[in-house]
Every structure is written in C-alpha cells, then in structure tokens.
Amino acid sequence: MEKIVVLKFVILFSFSSAYILMDDDLTTDALVLPSEYYLKAEMIDLISNLKEPIELWYSAEYNRSRIDVSGGMVQRYYYWAEFDTSGNEGQVYTISPKTTETEKNVMQCYKKNISEEEQNHDAFPVEGGYVYAGNQQHEGRQVDVWQETDEYDDTREENIMYTYKGARGVDVPVQIVKKTFNTFKGTMTLHVIYNYFSYEPLICYKDLDADEDLCDVANEDLHGTLQVLHPAIRGDVDIAFESFKKRHNRKYRSQAEHEKRKKIFQKNWQLVVDHNSKNLGYKLAMNHLSDLSTEELRLRHGARASPHPAGSIPFPHSEAEVNQIVTHLPKEYDMRMEGFITPIKNQGSCGSCWSFATVAAVEGALARLDGRLRDLSEQTLIDCSWGDAVVSNQGCEGGFPSRSLRYVMKHGLPLEEGYGGYKAQNGYCHTENATEVFKIRGFALATPMSVNAMKVALYKYGPVTVLLQANDAFSFYSSGIFYDPTCDDSGINHAVTIVGYGTRDGDDYWIVKNSYGEQWGGGFMLYSTNDDKCRILSEPYYPVV
Incomplete structure (x- = not known):
C-alpha cells in the first residue's frame, strides 16, 4: 500500500513542475515532504480485513523508489524518468516467488514500462491536493492535519493525513486514512489506513537497485499480476490496469477516458477482493468486463x-x-x-x-x-x-x-x-x-x-x-x-x-x-x-x- 506513497513521492519530484518540495520551505500550511527516506509502515484494509507490513525507500536524487510487502516476499522497484523512444517514463520491477512442479518458491522478476498517462497523483499531495486543516493530538503526539477530497460521478473520496515536523522542517507522515463512498447508494467502498513508523532520512542507494538479471520478462498474466497486488494501493492499480489493457487490447479515446476506466477498474477489483476475503462458497475474478461501470x-x-x-x-x-x-x-x-x-x-x-x-x-x-x-x-x-x-x-x-x-x-x-x-x-x-x-x-x-x-x-x-x-x-x-x-x-x-x-x-x-x-x-x-x-x-x- 505504501508503494503508493513512494510512487507518489517519485511522481512529485519527477513530474510536477507546479509543485516543488524543498527541505528549507518551512511554511506551516505548505506541505514539505522528505526528498529521501526509509520508512516502515503497515496498510490496514478495513473492508477486506487485510493487514500488510510494508517497507519503503525513496530518493529524489537517485529518482527511484522501492516497496517491500510482507517482509520482502514481494519487492517492487520503480525507476523514473528513464525516457526512451517509445514514450515510457519509467519502469517497475516486481520480484516475487513462484512454485512449479520442479521448483519451489523460486524468486522471479517481471519488468514493465510505465507511461506518463499511468502516473497517479492522489496518494500524496500535489497542487490542488492536500490542504492544511490545523493540528491536534494523535496517539500522544502533536501532529499537523491535511485533508483532501475529490468527487466524480457517484464517487466521493476523503483522505486525511497526519504529519509531524522532522529535521529541516520536513513533514513526516504518521498516518493516512483513505475513504471512498458511493454517493448514489450511500455505501463505503474503500476504507484503508496507512500507519508509518521507523522513519530514517537517509538511505543506501544500493537498496534501490533491483536484481535486473532476474527481470527479463514482461508479465502479461493479468490474474498472476493481481495475486501480488492490491486495489487499495494506487501504484498497484497502475500496474494491474496496464496488464488488463494489454490482455484485453483496450485503447481509450482520451486521457480523461483512461482515468475514468482506471477508477472503475479499481472499484471492481476492490469488489472482487472484498468478496473473496469472506469465503462465501464462490469466487469472483477480474475479467473482460472489469473496466465497465454498474450502469454499463x-x-x-x-x-x-x-x-x-x-x-x-x-x-x-x-x-x-x-x-x-x-x-x-x-x-x-x-x-x-x-x-x-x-x-x-x-x-x-x-x-x-x-x-x-x-x-x-x-x-x-x-x-x-x-x-x-x-x-x-x-x-x-x-x-x-x-x-x-x-x-x-x-x-x-x-x-x-x-x-x-x-x-x-x-x-x-x-x-x-x-x-x-x-x-x-x-x-x-x-x-x-x-x-x-x-x-x-x-x-x-x-x-x-x-x-x-x-x-x-x-x-x-x-x-x-x-x-x-x-x-x-x-x-x-x-x-x-x-x-x-x-x-x-x-x-x-x-x-x-x-x-x-x-x-x-x-x-x-x-x-x-x-x-x-x-x-x-x-x-x-x-x-x-x-x-x-x-x-x-x-x-x-x-x-x-
């Protein structure tokens, strides 16, 4: 889940010309995120009852980020701003175990290109995102509160972030609470909490280097991809949606249409994950209908x-x-x-x-x-x-x-x-x-x-x-x-x-x-x-x- 966080930071530093994060910007109501860090975290999905330990690495100077899930069982490395003639803006390397008839828990790596249209700007602040909402006590610590809301179609998203001031005035995240509502039905479709701890302002750059010798295969298996990803993690949604588009040869007319379909895909994926976590006697799965709304x-x-x-x-x-x-x-x-x-x-x-x-x-x-x-x-x-x-x-x-x-x-x-x-x-x-x-x-x-x-x-x-x-x-x-x-x-x-x-x-x-x-x-x-x-x-x- 925190991968989102890392991915968000990466995007901010790499692509947002309108919003620049500076360690010496000490204005209270301007968010100042770290330019380099290591974090331990946990993601709690209160709807699907999923709890995942996560480790995060990020460097603006190196322009890379990394997310480890479940003690490193799944590792994802993001390489950003590595432009090529195909228009790709970066790559993601996903390392995870596989077991076959002849091998057990052998680590494999899938490499995917990520284009600019797949970038996601809703996990951490950008211009028009989180706004300062005061301060309060949070689990025994004085924290600043930042809020973000977004409404589209029958959906309302409400996000709250709690931060404390670290060295040189940077805002270090303590917790983010994310909620998504279907306003037509009056139901909550997403309720996720990110808890962050063990913040370190410096990292070893080697921690951001994937074992590229493993990563020589482009993963076209949508269902295999979904097994190691989660719909509450925005970066995971980008990867899964890319696999879905390739599998079903989806081409959208505009960037707006692309983003609309990705949101629908995420909503349907969350429905599938939530249902399957309940063990009700039958399973759901993503299919060729996954980018269609309920109305469609x-x-x-x-x-x-x-x-x-x-x-x-x-x-x-x-x-x-x-x-x-x-x-x-x-x-x-x-x-x-x-x-x-x-x-x-x-x-x-x-x-x-x-x-x-x-x-x-x-x-x-x-x-x-x-x-x-x-x-x-x-x-x-x-x-x-x-x-x-x-x-x-x-x-x-x-x-x-x-x-x-x-x-x-x-x-x-x-x-x-x-x-x-x-x-x-x-x-x-x-x-x-x-x-x-x-x-x-x-x-x-x-x-x-x-x-x-x-x-x-x-x-x-x-x-x-x-x-x-x-x-x-x-x-x-x-x-x-x-x-x-x-x-x-x-x-x-x-x-x-x-x-x-x-x-x-x-x-x-x-x-x-x-x-x-x-x-x-x-x-x-x-x-x-x-x-x-x-x-x-x-x-x-x-x-x-």
Missing part, C-alpha cells in the same frame, strides 16, 4: 419478465407427478456431457441476453431430438422479432424469452452461417436469404418456483431458459456455487439457460450457460438451488420440438 453492465442485462407468464403448451405434470418422477431422476445431470450444448458465445455490449438464452434452449432441444448440434442465429431474433403485440422484442434494448420462443414457433430460426454472423447491434431483417430454418412446435412453462419441476423439465425436455436478477457480483463470477442473498426488489434483468443440475459437498446447484464469453467463469456458472432470492425459478421455459 446493466445495459447487457436486457431480459424482461413477462406480465402474464405462460407457455403455448401446458406443463404436462402435476405437482404430485413431479414429486414422484424426481425420486427416479439421477442425482446429477449435465447436458454438456450428452453433446446437446453449443459452445459459449458472447453477446458483447448489446442487451441481447434474451436472444442467446432462447437460442441455446432451442439448439439443445433440437440436438436431443436428432443428435445434430446446430449453431443457430441470435442475430435473427434481434433483427426480426420486434413484431406485433404478441412478439414485441426490442433488439439490443431488451426482450422477452417467452415472446422469442413464440417467434421461433411461427417463423423458425436459421443457422448462423446461413443468416450471417452476430453483430452486437440491431440490423436489417433478411431471413429470406436463409435456406434452412428450424421451428419448434411450442414451448412450456415449467411450474414456477419449484426445484423439482425444474429438475424434471431439464431431464425430460430441457434445456430451460430462465430469467434472474444479475448484479455486479454476478458479472465477475469465477468459480464455486453462486448464492447471493443481496438480490432486491429492483426486478429481473438477465436471461440465461440452465443445462443441468448437480450437487457438491451437499449443496445442490443448477448448471447455467451464460452469454458473456469464456472469460466469464469459463462461460458456465454453478447456481445454488437454495432460497431463490434472485428469482431464477420465476419463468422457466423450455422449447417443445
């Missing part, structure tokens, strides 16, 4: 609940029959193993989840009928199923699985190869060009809110298209049995396809096929059957072929 993620949730849920064909089993049938079903059933499920697809930025969930169910039903796995066209539903009051979907703006199934009854679906590839946007309907079209005889609504009815529908007729409420945690699902009791009354917003069921360590789950690509949990989710807070059993439809 919602645009992908285009499913709508039917005002009057019903199938064109009645569900053929009474509650008593369902309870009898389920006693003879296998404990686990996975249609992927039967060869009935097409590969994972990606809906992109279009709110077309309803189309993908419908098509996946139709593809599976047809495969169960004749053993032939077909890749049908989601784009057809987006382009052509706007229809009348009976159909009335709205392309990338959302749709209804029930009305989509009714469209397939009436008009059928062509192969994607015959209709044309998925565009992630609304397009002209041109089904007249398709030579092979597949219809269904109808569709049924399995008994809502019934786990047993869902299992019967899956085993005898499935796959089953369902609707649910998807939140931010859903967007970053990685592994385990997903169970989220925080779903609220904001309503259903996403459609997926259930392709099986199973049990693990006594916990039952549905196997859910999503449309976010394979980078999202491998494309599939294990979704708890317990206490349907997110309403996955509210509208379970399956095609009849």
Whole structure:
C-alpha cells in the first residue's frame, strides 16, 4: 500500500513542475515532504480485513523508489524518468516467488514500462491536493492535519493525513486514512489506513537497485499480476490496469477516458477482493468486463419478465407427478456431457441476453431430438422479432424469452452461417436469404418456483431458459456455487439457460450457460438451488420440438 506513497513521492519530484518540495520551505500550511527516506509502515484494509507490513525507500536524487510487502516476499522497484523512444517514463520491477512442479518458491522478476498517462497523483499531495486543516493530538503526539477530497460521478473520496515536523522542517507522515463512498447508494467502498513508523532520512542507494538479471520478462498474466497486488494501493492499480489493457487490447479515446476506466477498474477489483476475503462458497475474478461501470453492465442485462407468464403448451405434470418422477431422476445431470450444448458465445455490449438464452434452449432441444448440434442465429431474433403485440422484442434494448420462443414457433430460426454472423447491434431483417430454418412446435412453462419441476423439465425436455436478477457480483463470477442473498426488489434483468443440475459437498446447484464469453467463469456458472432470492425459478421455459 505504501508503494503508493513512494510512487507518489517519485511522481512529485519527477513530474510536477507546479509543485516543488524543498527541505528549507518551512511554511506551516505548505506541505514539505522528505526528498529521501526509509520508512516502515503497515496498510490496514478495513473492508477486506487485510493487514500488510510494508517497507519503503525513496530518493529524489537517485529518482527511484522501492516497496517491500510482507517482509520482502514481494519487492517492487520503480525507476523514473528513464525516457526512451517509445514514450515510457519509467519502469517497475516486481520480484516475487513462484512454485512449479520442479521448483519451489523460486524468486522471479517481471519488468514493465510505465507511461506518463499511468502516473497517479492522489496518494500524496500535489497542487490542488492536500490542504492544511490545523493540528491536534494523535496517539500522544502533536501532529499537523491535511485533508483532501475529490468527487466524480457517484464517487466521493476523503483522505486525511497526519504529519509531524522532522529535521529541516520536513513533514513526516504518521498516518493516512483513505475513504471512498458511493454517493448514489450511500455505501463505503474503500476504507484503508496507512500507519508509518521507523522513519530514517537517509538511505543506501544500493537498496534501490533491483536484481535486473532476474527481470527479463514482461508479465502479461493479468490474474498472476493481481495475486501480488492490491486495489487499495494506487501504484498497484497502475500496474494491474496496464496488464488488463494489454490482455484485453483496450485503447481509450482520451486521457480523461483512461482515468475514468482506471477508477472503475479499481472499484471492481476492490469488489472482487472484498468478496473473496469472506469465503462465501464462490469466487469472483477480474475479467473482460472489469473496466465497465454498474450502469454499463446493466445495459447487457436486457431480459424482461413477462406480465402474464405462460407457455403455448401446458406443463404436462402435476405437482404430485413431479414429486414422484424426481425420486427416479439421477442425482446429477449435465447436458454438456450428452453433446446437446453449443459452445459459449458472447453477446458483447448489446442487451441481447434474451436472444442467446432462447437460442441455446432451442439448439439443445433440437440436438436431443436428432443428435445434430446446430449453431443457430441470435442475430435473427434481434433483427426480426420486434413484431406485433404478441412478439414485441426490442433488439439490443431488451426482450422477452417467452415472446422469442413464440417467434421461433411461427417463423423458425436459421443457422448462423446461413443468416450471417452476430453483430452486437440491431440490423436489417433478411431471413429470406436463409435456406434452412428450424421451428419448434411450442414451448412450456415449467411450474414456477419449484426445484423439482425444474429438475424434471431439464431431464425430460430441457434445456430451460430462465430469467434472474444479475448484479455486479454476478458479472465477475469465477468459480464455486453462486448464492447471493443481496438480490432486491429492483426486478429481473438477465436471461440465461440452465443445462443441468448437480450437487457438491451437499449443496445442490443448477448448471447455467451464460452469454458473456469464456472469460466469464469459463462461460458456465454453478447456481445454488437454495432460497431463490434472485428469482431464477420465476419463468422457466423450455422449447417443445
């Protein structure tokens, strides 16, 4: 965490022409940071319950800094103002252990270039940053208090720094308290405390030299990078965000857009870290959606609940029959193993989840009928199923699985190869060009809110298209049995396809096929059957072929 602090100091001395730190500037209300120091510190994340011991080295003259985490288990060296023709402003060397099948805890080093746009100016004061707010007693010492606030979008940041006057009037940090709030939700998203001690005004320059013989690899492994970094450390955010951009080939239109995306990335990363620290039975992970805001993620949730849920064909089993049938079903059933499920697809930025969930169910039903796995066209539903009051979907703006199934009854679906590839946007309907079209005889609504009815529908007729409420945690699902009791009354917003069921360590789950690509949990989710807070059993439809 203190790496941020070091990084901040480095940036101040290297790049801020408007704010110059001088050891002989003794003005009380002007912050005067040391130009060289060694500090021991600790970072306490009160949300994720993480506490890390940290050591810091910095030299303005040498223009380098270093941060050691957890007794030197992870070491980071920052070399600044080493310009080259690529426009890089410096490098960071990260040394950490790795264990393989043949080696245990061998130290490795990753080198990364850091460009000017990745510099971060919010951990320590620059012009327009911290302002003097008086003095007070702090843990038995008279200290100066400095405050900094920043507001953007629905976010408010509040930082307080406590310092004492050292030799030659420099302000030596004692503690920084950093808080970030979501003002729209009224929630705190970051609460971190940095405690600093063992301050030394002089260092040995050799302590700032990385073992460059180790550092001959550029780390492109985003998830490996995140394992040794933390979202509450601004310097770590710079490194992680660079890995994310390279991994997903992100290029932003402006510096402002870049900074906006980095803040969103940090917020989502903090969500992932906080969740995973609670050991709730499923894990989250950063993925290709990590630079998207909550509002942008919602645009992908285009499913709508039917005002009057019903199938064109009645569900053929009474509650008593369902309870009898389920006693003879296998404990686990996975249609992927039967060869009935097409590969994972990606809906992109279009709110077309309803189309993908419908098509996946139709593809599976047809495969169960004749053993032939077909890749049908989601784009057809987006382009052509706007229809009348009976159909009335709205392309990338959302749709209804029930009305989509009714469209397939009436008009059928062509192969994607015959209709044309998925565009992630609304397009002209041109089904007249398709030579092979597949219809269904109808569709049924399995008994809502019934786990047993869902299992019967899956085993005898499935796959089953369902609707649910998807939140931010859903967007970053990685592994385990997903169970989220925080779903609220904001309503259903996403459609997926259930392709099986199973049990693990006594916990039952549905196997859910999503449309976010394979980078999202491998494309599939294990979704708890317990206490349907997110309403996955509210509208379970399956095609009849």
